[in-house]
Amino acid sequence: xxxxxxxxxxxxxxxxxxxxxxxxxxxxxxxxxxxxxxxxxxxxxxxxxxxxxxxxxxxxxxxxxxxxxxxxxxxxxxxxxxxxxxxxxxxxxxxxxxxxxxxxxxxxxxxxxxxxxxxxxxxxxxxxxxxxxxxxxxxxxxxxxxxxxxxxxxxxxxxxxxxxxxxxxxxxxxxxxxxxxxxxxxxxxxxxxxxxxxxxxxxxxxxxxxxxxxxxxxxxxxxxxxxx
Numbered sequence: 001x002x003x004x005x006x007x008x009x010x011x012x013x014x015x016x017x018x019x020x021x022x023x024x025x026x027x028x029x030x031x032x033x034x035x036x037x038x039x040x041x042x043x044x045x046x047x048x049x050x051x052x053x054x055x056x057x058x059x060x061x062x063x064x065x066x067x068x069x070x071x072x073x074x075x076x077x078x079x080x081x082x083x084x085x086x087x088x089x090x091x092x093x094x095x096x097x098x099x100x101x102x103x104x105x106x107x108x109x110x111x112x113x114x115x116x117x118x119x120x121x122x123x124x125x126x127x128x129x130x131x132x133x134x135x136x137x138x139x140x141x142x143x144x145x146x147x148x149x150x151x152x153x154x155x156x157x158x159x160x161x162x163x164x165x166x167x168x169x170x171x172x173x174x175x176x177x178x179x180x181x182x183x184x185x186x187x188x189x190x191x192x193x194x195x196x197x198x199x200x201x202x203x204x205x206x207x208x209x210x211x212x213x214x215x216x217x218x219x220x221x222x223x224x225x226x227x228x
Contacts, residue, residue, distance in 0.1 A: 008066075008072075008076055009066075009076060009079055009080065009083075011062075012059065012062050012063065012066065012080070012083055013083070015055065015058065015059050015062065016059055016083055016086065016087060016090075016137075017138060018055065019052065019055045019056060019059060019087065019090050020090065020134045020137065020138070022048065022051060022052050022055065022094075023052060023090045023093050023094050023097070023130075023134075024130060024131060024134055025048075026045050026048055026049075026052070026094060026097040026098075027093065027097050027126075027127055027130055027193065028127060029041050029042075029044060029045045029097075029101075030042075030045055030097050030100045030101055030104070030123070031120075031123045031124060031126075031127050033045065033100075033101060033104045034100070034104060034115070034119060034120060034123050034186065035120050035123070037104065037107070037108055037115075038104075039104065039105055039108045041101075042100075042101035042102070042104040042105050042108075043101070043105070045097055045098060045100070045101035046098050046101050046102065049094055049095070049097075049098045052090075052091065052094040053091065053094070056087055056088075056090065056091040056094075059083070059087045060084065060087055060088075063080050063083055063084040063087065064084075066080050067080055067081075067084075078206070078207060078210055079207050081206075082203045082204070082206055082207035085199070085203045086137060086199075086200050086203050089196045089199045089200050089203075090196075090200075092192075092196055093130065093193050093196050093197075096189045096190075096192055096193050096196075097189075097193070099185075099189050100186055100189045100190065103182050103185050103186045103189070104186070106182050107179070107182050107183065107186075110179045113176065113179045113180075113183075115183060116162070116165045116166070116169070116183065118158065118161055118162050118165050119162060119183060119186060119187060121158060122155070122158040122159060122162055122187055122190050122191070123186075123190055125151075125154065125155050125158050125194070126155055126190040126191070126193050126194045126197075128151070129148055129151050129152070129155060129193075129194045129197040129198070130193060130194070130196075130197045132144060132147065132148045132151070132197075132201075133145065133148045133197040133198070133200040133201045133204075134200070136148060136200075136201055136204045137200060137201075137203075137204050140204060140207065140208055141204070142204060142205055142208045142209065144201075144204075145200075145201035145202070145204035145205050146201070146205065148197060148198060148200075148201035149198050149201050149202060149213065151194075152194055152195070152197075152198045155190075155191060155194040156191065156194075159187055159188070159190070159191040162184070162187040163184065163187070166180050166181075166183055166184045166187070
C-alpha cells in the first residue's frame with residue numbers, strides 16, 4: 001500500500017479497530033459470564049451495547065462519505081467496502097453478545113440448573129475464532145484469515161454436539177425443558193458469532209486480494225478461481 005493510500009483510510013481504520021476492541025471485550029465477558037454464571041458481568045455486556053451501536057453508526061457514515069466522493073482509486077474503494085462489511089458484522093456480534101448476556105441472566109434464575117460442559121467448550125471455541133479473525137484484520141493477515149475460515153467447521157461440530165446434549169437432557173428431564181432451551185439459545189448465538197468471525201476473515205482476503213471468498217468458492221474480479 002502506498003503512503004497516500006494508508007493516510008486516506010487510516011482514521012477510518014482506527015475507528016474500526018476501536019470497535020473491534022469493544023466487541024471482543026464484550027465477547028470475552030460473555031464467555032466468563034457463561035463459565036461462572038456472572039450476572040454482574042452479563043449486565044455489563046448489555047450496558048456496553050449502546051457504545052458499540054453508536055460507533056458502528058459513525059463508522060458507516062464515514063464509509064459512505066468516502067465512497068460518495070467518487071474520487072477514490074480502486075484499491076481504496078475495495079478497502080472501504082471491506083471496512084463497511086466488517087463494521088456491520090461487528091455490530092451483529094455485539095448484538096449477539098447482548099443476547100447471550102440476557103440468556104445468562106435468564107438462566108441465573110435457575111440455580112439448580114447445571115450447565116453442560118460442552119457450552120463452555122463452544123463458547124471458548126467461538127471466542128478463539130473471533131479473536132483470530134480480528135487479529136487477521138488488525139494485521140491484514142490473509143493466511144491468518146484463511147485459518148479462521150477453516151476453523152468454522154469445528155465450531156459447527158461443537159454446536160451440533162451441543163444440540164444433541166440438550167436434546168438428551170430434555171428427554172431425560174422433561175421438567176427442565178424451558179431452562180434447557182435457554183442453554184440452546186446461548187449455543188445458537190455463539191454459533192452465529194463464529195459465522196460472523198468467518199465473514200470478517202473472508203473480507204480480509206477480499207481487501208488484500210480482491211477475491212470474494214464465499215460458499216466454498218473464490219472469485220477474482222468477477223472470474224471464478226480456485227485455490228491451488
